[in-house]
Amino acid sequence: xxxxxxxxxxxxxxxxxxxxxxxxxxxxxxxxxxxxxxxxxxxxxxxxxxxxxxxxxxxxxxxxxxxxxxxxxxxxxxxxxxxxxxxxxxxxxxxxxxxxxxxxxxxxxxxxxxxxxxxxxxxxxxxxxxxxxxxxxxxxxxxxxxxxxxxxxxxxxxxxxxxxxxxxxxxxxxxxxxxxxxxxxxxxxxxxxxxxxxxxxxxxxxxxxxxxxxxxxxxx
Amino acid sequence: xxxxxxxxxxxxxxxxxxxxxxxxxxxxxxxxxxxxxxxxxxxxxxxxxxxxxxxxxxxxxxxxxxxxxxxxxxxxxxxxxxxxxxxxxxxxxxxxxxxxxxxxxxxxxxxxxxxxxxxxxxxxxxxxxxxxxxxxxxxxxxxxxxxxxxxxxxxxxxxxxxxxxxxxxxxxxxxxxxxxxxxxxxxxxxxxxxxxxxxxxxxxxxxxxxxxxxxxxxxx
Amino acid sequence: xxxxxxxxxxxxxxxxxxxxxxxxxxxxxxxxxxxxxxxxxxxxxxxxxxxxxxxxxxxxxxxxxxxxxxxxxxxxxxxxxxxxxxxxxxxxxxxxxxxxxxxxxxxxxxxxxxxxxxxxxxxxxxxxxxxxxxxxxxxxxxxxxxxxxxxxxxxxxxxxxxxxxxxxxxxxxxxxxxxxxxxxxxxxxxxxxxxxxxxxxxxxxxxxxxxxxxxxxxxx
Amino acid sequence: xxxxxxxxxxxxxxxxxxxxxxxxxxxxxxxxxxxxxxxxxxxxxxxxxxxxxxxxxxxxxxxxxxxxxxxxxxxxxxxxxxxxxxxxxxxxxxxxxxxxxxxxxxxxxxxxxxxxxxxxxxxxxxxxxxxxxxxxxxxxxxxxxxxxxxxxxxxxxxxxxxxxxxxxxxxxxxxxxxxxxxxxxxxxxxxxxxxxxxxxxxxxxxxxxxxxxxxxxxxx
Numbered sequence: 001x002x003x004x005x006x007x008x009x010x011x012x013x014x015x016x017x018x019x020x021x022x023x024x025x026x027x028x029x030x031x032x033x034x035x036x037x038x039x040x041x042x043x044x045x046x047x048x049x050x051x052x053x054x055x056x057x058x059x060x061x062x063x064x065x066x067x068x069x070x071x072x073x074x075x076x077x078x079x080x081x082x083x084x085x086x087x088x089x090x091x092x093x094x095x096x097x098x099x100x101x102x103x104x105x106x107x108x109x110x111x112x113x114x115x116x117x118x119x120x121x122x123x124x125x126x127x128x129x130x131x132x133x134x135x136x137x138x139x140x141x142x143x144x145x146x147x148x149x150x151x152x153x154x155x156x157x158x159x160x161x162x163x164x165x166x167x168x169x170x171x172x173x174x175x176x177x178x179x180x181x182x183x184x185x186x187x188x189x190x191x192x193x194x195x196x197x198x199x200x201x202x203x204x205x206x207x208x209x210x211x212x213x214x215x216x217x218x219x220x
Numbered sequence: 221x222x223x224x225x226x227x228x229x230x231x232x233x234x235x236x237x238x239x240x241x242x243x244x245x246x247x248x249x250x251x252x253x254x255x256x257x258x259x260x261x262x263x264x265x266x267x268x269x270x271x272x273x274x275x276x277x278x279x280x281x282x283x284x285x286x287x288x289x290x291x292x293x294x295x296x297x298x299x300x301x302x303x304x305x306x307x308x309x310x311x312x313x314x315x316x317x318x319x320x321x322x323x324x325x326x327x328x329x330x331x332x333x334x335x336x337x338x339x340x341x342x343x344x345x346x347x348x349x350x351x352x353x354x355x356x357x358x359x360x361x362x363x364x365x366x367x368x369x370x371x372x373x374x375x376x377x378x379x380x381x382x383x384x385x386x387x388x389x390x391x392x393x394x395x396x397x398x399x400x401x402x403x404x405x406x407x408x409x410x411x412x413x414x415x416x417x418x419x420x421x422x423x424x425x426x427x428x429x430x431x432x433x434x435x436x437x438x439x440x
Numbered sequence: 441x442x443x444x445x446x447x448x449x450x451x452x453x454x455x456x457x458x459x460x461x462x463x464x465x466x467x468x469x470x471x472x473x474x475x476x477x478x479x480x481x482x483x484x485x486x487x488x489x490x491x492x493x494x495x496x497x498x499x500x501x502x503x504x505x506x507x508x509x510x511x512x513x514x515x516x517x518x519x520x521x522x523x524x525x526x527x528x529x530x531x532x533x534x535x536x537x538x539x540x541x542x543x544x545x546x547x548x549x550x551x552x553x554x555x556x557x558x559x560x561x562x563x564x565x566x567x568x569x570x571x572x573x574x575x576x577x578x579x580x581x582x583x584x585x586x587x588x589x590x591x592x593x594x595x596x597x598x599x600x601x602x603x604x605x606x607x608x609x610x611x612x613x614x615x616x617x618x619x620x621x622x623x624x625x626x627x628x629x630x631x632x633x634x635x636x637x638x639x640x641x642x643x644x645x646x647x648x649x650x651x652x653x654x655x656x657x658x659x660x
Numbered sequence: 661x662x663x664x665x666x667x668x669x670x671x672x673x674x675x676x677x678x679x680x681x682x683x684x685x686x687x688x689x690x691x692x693x694x695x696x697x698x699x700x701x702x703x704x705x706x707x708x709x710x711x712x713x714x715x716x717x718x719x720x721x722x723x724x725x726x727x728x729x730x731x732x733x734x735x736x737x738x739x740x741x742x743x744x745x746x747x748x749x750x751x752x753x754x755x756x757x758x759x760x761x762x763x764x765x766x767x768x769x770x771x772x773x774x775x776x777x778x779x780x781x782x783x784x785x786x787x788x789x790x791x792x793x794x795x796x797x798x799x800x801x802x803x804x805x806x807x808x809x810x811x812x813x814x815x816x817x818x819x820x821x822x823x824x825x826x827x828x829x830x831x832x833x834x835x836x837x838x839x840x841x842x843x844x845x846x847x848x849x850x851x852x853x854x855x856x857x858x859x860x861x862x863x864x865x866x867x868x869x870x871x872x873x874x875x876x877x878x879x880x
Contacts, residue, residue: 007378013236014305016453020240020460021297024247024684027464030546031472032251036259037550039476039557047558052565070546074539077461081535085454095301099294106250106290110257117259118267125272158447227818233676234745240680241737244464244687252691256699315741319734326690326730330697337699338707345712456673460680467684470766471692477770479696479777487778492785510766514759517681521755525674598667 015090018098022080025102029109030073033066036113065116069108072134076105079141086156087148094155097144104137124186131182135175142171162217166210173202235310238318242300245322249329250293253286256333285336289328296325296357306376307368314375317364324357344406351402355395362391382437386430393422455530458538462520465542469549470513473506476553505556509548512574516545519581526596527588534595537584544577564626571622575615582611602657606650613642675750678758682740685762689769690733693726696773725776729768732794736765739801746816747808754815757804764797784846791842795835802831822877826870833862 040055080101087094111133118126148156149164177199185192260275300321307314331353338346368376369384397419405412480495520541527534551573558566588596589604617639625632700715740761747754771793778786808816809824837859845852 010305010308014301017239017243017301019457021243021247023457023461024244024464025251027461028248028251028468029254030542031465031468032255034469034546034550035255035472035475039550039553042558047563049564052558052563056565056569070543071539074536078532078535078539081454081457085450088450092298095298096294099291099298102250103290106254110254110259113259118262118272123267123272124269125276129276230745230748234741237679237683237741241683241687244684245691248688248691249694252695255695312738315738316734319731319738322690323730326694330694330699333699338702338712343707343712344709345716349716459677463677463681464684467681468688470762471685471688474689474766474770475692475695479770479773482778487783489784492778492783496785496789510763511759514756518752518755518759521674521677525670528670 011089015087018090018095019084022084022098022102023077026073026077026080026105029105030070030077033069033073033109033112036062036109037066061116062113065112068116069112072112073105073108076137076141083141083145083148086159088157089155091153091155094147097140097147101137101140101144104133104140107133108137124189127185127189127192128182131178131185134178135182138171138175138178142168142175145171160214160217162210162213165213166206169206169210170203173199173206177202231309235307238310238315239304242304242318242322243297246293246297246300246325249325250290250297253289253293253329253332256282256329257286281336282333285332288336289332292332292354293325293328296361299361303365303368306379308377309375311373311375314367317360317367321357321360321364324353324360327353328357344409347405347409347412348402351398351405354398355402358391358395358398362388362395365391380434380437382430382433385433386426389426389430390423393419393426397422451529455527458530458535459524459527462524462538462542463517466513466517466520466545469545470510470517473509473513473549473552476502476549477506501556502553505552508556509552512552513545513548516577516581523581523585523588526599528597529595531593531595534587537580537587541577541580541584544573544580547573548577564629567625567632568622571618571625574618575622578611578615578618582608582615585611600654600657602650602653605653606646609646609650610643613639613646617642671749675747678750678755679744679747682744682758682762683737686733686737686740686765689765690730690737693729693733693769693772696722696769697726721776722773725772728776729772732772733765733768736797736801743801743805743808746819748817749815751813751815754807757800757807761797761800761804764793764800767793768797784849787845787849787852788842791838791845794838795842798831798835798838802828802835805831820874820877822870822873825873826866829866829870830863833859833866837862 037059040052040059042051042055111130115126115130145164145167147153149159149167177196180198181192181195184195257279260272260279262271262275331350335346335350365384365387367373369379369387397416400418401412401415404415477499480492480499482491482495551570555566555570585604585607587593589599589607591599617636620638621632621635624635697719700712700719702711702715771790775786775790805824805827807813809819809827837856840858841852841855843852844855
């Protein structure tokens with residue numbers, strides 16, 4: 001503990017380690033998705049192109065589920081990448097908040113696989129599982145950001161208060177939006193699927209308010 | 221070997237390589253757990269919400285097992301993260317001690333899967349497998365820390381002797397606690413499950429002694 | 441945001457993070473391939489060397505498929521490694537282009553597994569799936585390179601315009617070559633398999649033109 | 661290409677990228693091994709401790725195979741770690757030699773799984789597969805080391821010629837030793853298994869010669 005420069009580098013590596021560990025979890029979760037795309041097994045006697053195309057059509061819901069999950073995990077990876085671009089320090093609570101966030105990521109292959117396997121009927125179980133997972137992921141994203149952007153914890157650098165608020169609002173809109181979708185779906189499935197459409201509308205309103213507040217902050 | 225600064229950087233990278241390799245193993249072990257959560261297969265003719273919820277209830281022990289293992293591996297990752305925050309050098313023995321530690325981590329998905337599949341009866345085999353794995357993990361943690369914190373090996377920096385002792389005691393309490401649990405369980409299963417409750421009690425005692433000894437060290 | 445050196449280092453780490461995340465995806469995709477090589481299960485009563493060698497012969501198409509995919513993913517890893525050797529900055533669009541590129545990589549185990557399982561007959565479905573995947577991978581490689589090498593985006597350093605053009609042409613040849621192969625195969629399967637042979641011929645022509653244009657650029 | 665310090669850092673990162681990619685492949689291969697340890701499935705009606713212990717005994721050859729492969733991959737990771745501790749540069753050929761080395765690593769879970777599933781009879785197929793894999797791994801290790809330690813290629817720093825020769829001899833002994841084992845096993849299985857015992861004997865002889873030649877080099 002006698003060399004301050006060395007300690008600074010060590011602290012930075014410890015932070016990088018947490019981030020690269022998260023990346024590895026993201027990378028595995030996003031690649032494991034492909035395991036659900038099982039190669040159709042057809043006995044050699046009745047193997048024809050027609051049979052193979054039929055088996056691919058049967059695989060279609062899983063392929064769609066794969067793509068949706070790939071981009072959802074990819075999206076949250078870019079968000080994680082963006083958030084941690086501000087982080088300059090860490091503490092035990094951040095390690096654990098991050099682990100809970102990763103838990104939600106790791107569960108995505110299961111819940112989206114479950115959802116895409118039974119997507120074609122208006123069933124409740126698959127959608128509830130899936131929406132719960134997305135809500136949990138979005139909620140952890142919110143808590144992580146609130147903890148990091150709070151200047152009291154001295155974990156981040158260069159976050160303007162208006163931006164912190166804007167980012168928090170966005171995460172909140174996703175969480176609440178999917179939560180409402182789940183609730184409505186339970187009682188009126190046909191309406192539930194339209195609830196997420198309100199998310200982009202709210203996002204635009206939040207963006208306008210952010211641009212306004214940034215301008216006010218700059219003019220002051 | 222002519223440039224001392226370059227060699228210093230190379231040594232540091234070699235150490236980082238060992239740590240990032242460990243992180244990758246942790247990340248894969250923690251993400252592979254989700255593979256055990258197999259999506260229930262129900263034929264389309266008898267597919268109802270009732271059937272799906274039933275299949276989820278059947279999956280419940282596996283979900284609990286998944287969560288327990290996720291947090292156990294997550295916990296040991298934070299411990300590994302903390303321990304290696306002190307390390308500034310490496311040798312062949314450290315590489316191998318670390319590999320044995322990782323062996324215990326890699327076995328967790330198997331032993332916790334085994335345990336959670338047969339948790340509901342007071343059977344001996346699943347618990348013994350699980351307790352053996354946790355004991356082994358905790359023991360390797362102890363040996364790793366003892367080797368790293370020993371000033372003779374010149375592997376670490378900034379560890380105060382009282383802290384080294386305290387951390388060693390904590391790891392020892394977990395090892396012995398789970399070992400006793402296994403022993404008691406063999407002869408009196410109903411009592412065995414309560415043995416781990418003594419771990420937090422002993423932890424508090426160890427913490428008090430540590431605070432006391434730190435104060436004495438500071439006053440000297 | 442007050443320390444410019446710190447911000448520069450942070451930006452560099454953010455870039456490295458994207459690259460190491462890509463590496464993890466490559467590494468998992470290349471290693472997951474081996475899961476398709478299932479160990480043949482033979483009941484102990486009829487277990488003989490003859491039976492085992494027979495089962496290995498049956499596994500042969502999968503082994504060939506494994507090797508082809510291993511080297512394809514390996515090849516694209518070296519290309520990714522080479523491309524990002526020029527990159528010094530990132531933006532949101534680069535993150536997403538890279539994610540689409542990784543999507544094509546992640547799909548390789550599926551499409552090559554599908555292809556190698558049904559390689560022995562002149563069927564259309566497996567080849568179309570496989571060719572589509574390779575075209576998609578090659579196309580993303582092209583788009584990624586075009587975006588990175590464009591000096592307007594200020595993402596790269598040290599790319600000479602002739603080299604940028606040459607690399608783009610190469611990626612284009614692979615994309616178009618495999619696309620033509622797929623088209624010809626649909627109508628005349630026996631000819632289709634020879635179409636990729638034109639790729640190395642076009643590559644040599646592209647290389648000559650590149651050497652010529654580099655000389656002209658140097659003499660100016 | 662105007663900033664030499666920046667280019668030096670970039671080159672170093674490109675080298676680190678190759679190494680960390682290798683680590684990820686090692687980490688996945690070593691962790692995937694545990695997937696072969698399938699949790700025994702016993703119907704709940706006949707579930708007893710006796711049944712479970714029996715199923716664990718049946719799993720024993722796989723557990724042994726898992727441990728052997730874990731330590732073999734772990735051993736080659738430490739060798740890779742040691743070799744690349746000398747490397748200061750890279751070229752395309754090194755990337756590809758390393759990829760071939762990783763191919764041998766990635767195949768280990770398959771060949772050792774195959775071997776450990778049918779270990780108990782004096783069958784030829786499993787052992788030949790396994791020995792071929794170990795020979796291939798050891799041979800690639802040899803070629804990698806010969807390429808890196810050759811001063812002409814300017815890839816490494818600080819390797820004394822005697823040490824380069826010694827390390828090459830060691831890798832050669834392992835390659836030839838396992839190759840002979842395979843050959844002898846084909847014609848006289850009962851003798852074949854004793855051939856690897858000559859490896860440690862030859863290792864000791866190689867070590868003595870290395871110590872001798874180092875002393876001579878120092879005295880000159």
